[in-house]
Amino acid sequence: MQWxxxxxxxxLAPVTNLVAADNSVDEFQLKNGLKLLVxxxxxxxxxxxxxxxxxxxxxEHDGITGLSHVLEHMxxxxxxxxxxxQFNRIISENGGQDNAFTSHDYTxxxxxxxxxxxxxxxxxxxxxxxxxxxxxxxxxxxSAEEFKKELEVVKEERRMRTEDNPRALTSExxxxxxxxNSSYKHPIIGWMSDLDVMSVDDLRQWxxxxxxxxxxxxxxxxxxxxxxxxALAEKYFGAIAPQPIQAxxxxxxxxxxxxxxxxxxxxxxxxYLLMGYKTPVLKTLKKEDQWEAYALExxxxxxxxxxxxxxxxxxxxxxxxxxxxxxxxNMGSWQADMLLIDATPANGKTVDEVRQAVGEQVTALKNxxxxxxxxxxxxxxxVAHDVYQKDSSFYQGMELGIYETVGLGYxxxxxxxxxxxxxxAEQVQQxxxxxxxxxxxxxxxxDPQKVTIRARPRALNSEHHH
Amino acid sequence: xxxxxxFLAAGVLLLAVIAVVVIIFMPRHTDQxxxxxxxxxxxxxxxxxxxxxxxxTQLPMVDVRVVFNAGAARDDGKPGLARMTNELLxxxxxxxxxxQVLERFDSVGAQFSSSAHRDMAVVQLRSLVDxxxxxxxxDTMAAILKTPRFEPAELERERQRTxxxxxxxRESPEQLAELAFYSAVYEQHPYATPVLGTEExxxxxxxxxxxxxxxNYYVGANALVVIVGDVNRSRAxxxxxxxxxxLPAGQAAALxxxxxxAHASKLIKEExxxxxxxxxxxxxxxxxxxxxxxxxxxxxHILGGSGFGSRIVDxxxxxxxxxxxxxxxxxxxxxxxxxxxxxxxxxxQAEQALQMLREILTKFIAEGPTAEELQHAKKNITGGFPLxxxxxxxxxxxxxxxxxxxxxxxxxxxxxxxxxxxxxxQIMDAYRRRVTxxxxxTVMVGKFEATxxxx
Numbered sequence: 010m011q012w013x014x015x016x017x018x019x020x021l022a023p024v025t026n027l028v029a030a031d032n033s034v035d036e037f038q039l040k041n042g043l044k045l046l047v048x049x050x051x052x053x054x055x056x057x058x059x060x061x062x063x064x065x066x067x068x069e070h071d072g073i074t075g076l077s078h079v080l081e082h083m084x085x086x087x088x089x090x091x092x093x094x095q096f097n098r099i100i101s102e103n104g105g106q107d108n109a110f111t112s113h114d115y116t117x118x119x120x121x122x123x124x125x126x127x128x129x130x131x132x133x134x135x136x137x138x139x140x141x142x143x144x145x146x147x148x149x150x151x152s153a154e155e156f157k158k159e160l161e162v163v164k165e166e167r168r169m170r171t172e173d174n175p176r177a178l179t180s181e182x183x184x185x186x187x188x189x190n191s192s193y194k195h196p197i198i199g200w201m202s203d204l205d206v207m208s209v210d211d212l213r214q215w216x217x218x219x220x221x222x223x224x225x226x227x228x229x230x231x232x233x234x235x236x237x238x239x240a241l242a243e244k245y246f247g248a249i250a251p252q253p254i255q256a257x258x259x260x261x262x263x264x265x266x267x268x269x270x271x272x273x274x275x276x277x278x279x280x281y282l283l284m285g286y287k288t289p290v291l292k293t294l295k296k297e298d299q300w301e302a303y304a305l306e307x308x309x310x311x312x313x314x315x316x317x318x319x320x321x322x323x324x325x326x327x328x329x330x331x332x333x334x335x336x337x338x339n340m341g342s343w344q345a346d347m348l349l350i351d352a353t354p355a356n357g358k359t360v361d362e363v364r365q366a367v368g369e370q371v372t373a374l375k376n377x378x379x380x381x382x383x384x385x386x387x388x389x390x391x392v393a394h395d396v397y398q399k400d401s402s403f404y405q406g407m408e409l410g411i412y413e414t415v416g417l418g419y420x421x422x423x424x425x426x427x428x429x430x431x432x433x434a435e436q437v438q439q440x441x442x443x444x445x446x447x448x449x450x451x452x453x454x455x456d457p458q459k460v461t462i463r464a465r466p467r468a469l470n471s472e473h474h475h
Numbered sequence: 476x477x478x479x480x481x482f483l484a485a486g487v488l489l490l491a492v493i494a495v496v497v498i499i500f501m502p503r504h505t506d507q508x509x510x511x512x513x514x515x516x517x518x519x520x521x522x523x524x525x526x527x528x529x530x531x532t533q534l535p536m537v538d539v540r541v542v543f544n545a546g547a548a549r550d551d552g553k554p555g556l557a558r559m560t561n562e563l564l565x566x567x568x569x570x571x572x573x574x575q576v577l578e579r580f581d582s583v584g585a586q587f588s589s590s591a592h593r594d595m596a597v598v599q600l601r602s603l604v605d606x607x608x609x610x611x612x613x614d615t616m617a618a619i620l621k622t623p624r625f626e627p628a629e630l631e632r633e634r635q636r637t638x639x640x641x642x643x644x645r646e647s648p649e650q651l652a653e654l655a656f657y658s659a660v661y662e663q664h665p666y667a668t669p670v671l672g673t674e675e676x677x678x679x680x681x682x683x684x685x686x687x688x689x690x691n692y693y694v695g696a697n698a699l700v701v702i703v704g705d706v707n708r709s710r711a712x713x714x715x716x717x718x719x720x721x722l723p724a725g726q727a728a729a730l731x732x733x734x735x736x737a738h739a740s741k742l743i744k745e746e747x748x749x750x751x752x753x754x755x756x757x758x759x760x761x762x763x764x765x766x767x768x769x770x771x772x773x774x775x776h777i778l779g780g781s782g783f784g785s786r787i788v789d790x791x792x793x794x795x796x797x798x799x800x801x802x803x804x805x806x807x808x809x810x811x812x813x814x815x816x817x818x819x820x821x822x823x824q825a826e827q828a829l830q831m832l833r834e835i836l837t838k839f840i841a842e843g844p845t846a847e848e849l850q851h852a853k854k855n856i857t858g859g860f861p862l863x864x865x866x867x868x869x870x871x872x873x874x875x876x877x878x879x880x881x882x883x884x885x886x887x888x889x890x891x892x893x894x895x896x897x898x899x900x901q902i903m904d905a906y907r908r909r910v911t912x913x914x915x916x917t918v919m920v921g922k923f924e925a926t927x928x929x930x
Contacts (some may be wrong), residue, residue, distance in 0.1 A: 052533045052534075052865065052866075053861060053864065053865030053866075054861050055861050055862050055865045085783070093793075094783065094784070094789075094793065097782070097783035097784055098783075098784055098851075101781065101783070101784055101851070101854075101855045102851055102854045102855060102858070103854070103858055104854065104855055104856075104857065104858020104859035104860070104861075104862065105858070105859065105862070106859065106862065121862055122862065123858065123859070123860075123861045123862060124861075126858075157796070158793070158794075158795065158796035159796065160796070161796030161797070162792055162796050162798070162799050163799070164821075165751065165796075165797070165798050165799040165819070165820060165821065166799035166800075168749075168750045168751045168819075168821065169751060169799055169800065169819050172749075172750045172751075173647075173648055173749040173750055173751055174646075174647070175646055276646075276748040276749075277646050278642045278643060278645045278646045279639060279642050279643045279646065315581055316577045316581075317574070317577045317578050317581045322574065325636075326573065326574075326632065329632055329635070332635070332636040332639045332640070333636075353639065353643070355635060355636070355639065356635055356638060356639055382578075382582070385582065386578070386581045386582050389581070389582055389583060389584040390581060390584045391584075392584055393536075393583075393584025393585070393586075393602075393603050393608075394584070396534055396535060396536050396603060397536060397586070397601060399534055400534060400536070400866045400867050400868055401866060401868070402865070402866075460748045
């Protein structure tokens, strides 16, 4: 099967005389259920290949948190054909770069290569879809040894990202309080106590359960011809048998019926405020209600995320009670999510004062319509961003992969621009009234526990971080 | 817009290395250019500003970056001054106050940013090329460069924000390690300056300090304009003139002093309430135009610059599971930027990991890479060439690097050939002459009390 999606941009009346960038995607489905999406980008003779599995930390439950992510690490530990480390090595020898990432909603592996080397990636990616060493009893000893080491690497990763980062620690504990029963309450990397008891068997079962062609989407973006990519995918992935995929129970978050407040007391220097309102996302809304997600997206942009948005303008520059603010809303989540607001108080101001001021801005969104110029600015940014993002084939692939993997379908990615542009001030007010309510709010406060540092830190600076 | 704050990558490691490498080495762009390298056109404005331009017509957008030789190395005893000056540029300019400046960019979907590093101060715009939009964006950027207001109230607010930023920095063992590392490696050299400043220095800035810094360094003779995008040569000329032509000619910044050779081994331990110890090991490394650039670069690819497969990752992460992220790099700068080897590991393993890092380096200097390692590194570096010139963003990075450091215009075209010609002997020779393990700075930031190694 194959059909072509016409560029939606062509149907718009853009605020600018943009050349309609080619947004078309070719879609194929292999008999074993593997979906292939190809987007052509002929700007340079390169290709990005990403394989997206429908599994992530949100598929996990108590006691096995972090499993998807550890498995992602173990996917580099070899198959019978390509031993431990060979995947990286062969990609590297071909001048490529490869890596992987795990989220709540997906696990994805990618390679970036000169275009003629795509088969190198397909061959090995297909091989490790079912033939991982850890699933083969022949290599149980070797796998146990590799697992033991890799688990330590993941624990170091957890220490680096979370344990020693007071804001990440706050965010992790915040999620565990804000959600009652949604699997979003667990950290992607897993609780340390779950990592401590993880076994190769757990990984084997997880791998066999989810890594199958009918649970994956292959996304290819670059200087390629779709039919050739399809033939290549057939050649390497076509023979892999589909597996019965047993879906996880939904664990739909129960309604929150009252404000939740929490404190994190950790070694830190600066206090920090994190607030989250429970919100629907595209996936949890009925088709006819999906405008709400786009309206929440605009609302998030009015409130934060750019230097002209309200929190920065009013809290940081005008009242000077915060030194930084941010707002985040992730409409492409698989499960109901939150609209997050965070802020760092200015010196001499308290977290409570900042919280109060944020509250005033939230109230203002409910009481008054946003101004036309605010709405126009958001839309202008969205239109421009749609062009800018085409400078990155990796990003284009990610967009398709996420939409497809969470079950929205990649075609919905192309709706983003027109749907955001259609949002009205009234709609923003409506979603503000409907969702930004204190009974569905969780507030976390980081209370810095200052420790005396004996050796006074020398000069303070910052350069590029890597 | 797509947001993916919440995911973990298997190898930050690799991403980390890529990020650094991309900034330093990588080219990018269009189809036939990908094979031949990027066609850079250059000219100068009357005030001496140099312009580097690459046409990239596939997307209706343009990137305009202006780079000044006005990084933190010019702080001159007032740490943070370069960065504060750079930060304040868009806080009101010409006829517009801060709010108006920011609104003008946002209203046309333009992305404006500025940043200060040790060598460079950068001001950058990405905009659609549609004329009414680009005009608004460029008028605003031109005002920012030519007539920044530096209003006292803006300085005061930014001072307060920076002071919180400085406090916040102390939460991060990695950032503390970086501060201690630069301070110990560079001692009295300007590269020792902390880019964000110190509480003392930031508290003391006067408006005149900012204005003087701006007048000295934000001048034509000290400026490089880089334009990459869907504008033809004559439009590029007009854009360059508009954005930088109004600056006074001024004078190019004086050469920075040479970095003295490392002369002693130093160990700096900083107590921090973290579960890991961050270990940084290094010394002054190489310049951007270093005669040993290619042997050192290719050698480092094998030592710890290429993620998985490099010796450091192979032994520290894959072999022992000691760290999630471990790497080495040379950061080539106007004067010798650092050679750094780094990792972070559970406190009680820090000594063991440090020992391993040192042994890996010593062995590498003594024995050099194997023929197989060298061949593999060359395949990776040269085979990945098209990948490094495949987006406007990366072309911009490359061209800005070539321009700022006065590299030859055919740098990208000859890059692969130079990599290919590096021999094992050249690498060994370069590392023996240039890297002195007995004179390394070692920084450890972590919790040392009661964390003796468990055996």
